[in-house]
Amino acid sequence: MKLMKTAILATVAFGLSVSAHAQVEVKEDPGRTSYRILYLKLEDGKWDRFEEIVKTYNEITVDAGQTPATIMHMNSGDWPIMVMIPMAGGMAEMDYDTSPSDAKWRNAGIKKLGSKDALQALDKEMGEIIANSTSELGHTHAPK
Template structure:
């Protein structure tokens, strides 16, 4: 019986301390958050080189010609994916409210110039995606 009283006393003491130290919860917004879109890519067997050729000859050149910052790219040595591509979201989470961002439009216009027209640019993008086995996209906030 003494043990039960001791346990109940300690429990009461713990709960009392917790209630005294608890603070009222208030809303808090991140100050100047930096949002990024991350895409994990796995290429079909023996297709990474062909995909990288399209990236270098078209996608990277379209970035440069449009004055858009190139994404950060990581090539995996191990794991399930071949590549991680990280794009800065210039307008932060507001970017998600666009069907096509201003930078996307500039980039597509430059792709059309490089490929010889909008249809050929879309065909080049379609070709790239035939080399992709898996495309997983995430959004994250940099600390």
């Protein structure tokens, strides 16, 4: 028991002395891009309307000075559509109810569509044509 206490105290003391002298610097990864990834199944016969809404969403995105989502038609797997939405603020966007980039996008949408109600109606319609979905978060690294 005495040996174990000594080992624990030595480990703690060593850890404290190392941490007191070691300096860790913040290192940003400028080649890292974070994404919100959506997998979607649409209601039957709703593909054309989905494309129209995505076109409007992407116009809003450009108006907000952001990068539009990438839509992928999947050839395998359980989901026919994958949407990759860039997260300009990185994973830190998850720390907000409404992130700065989301607020900028929503304000651009209100301006484009004429009102908050019109944007909410478009969001509601998009939700109604999606039969099923799931989402994930991911990131890429630029080649070094």
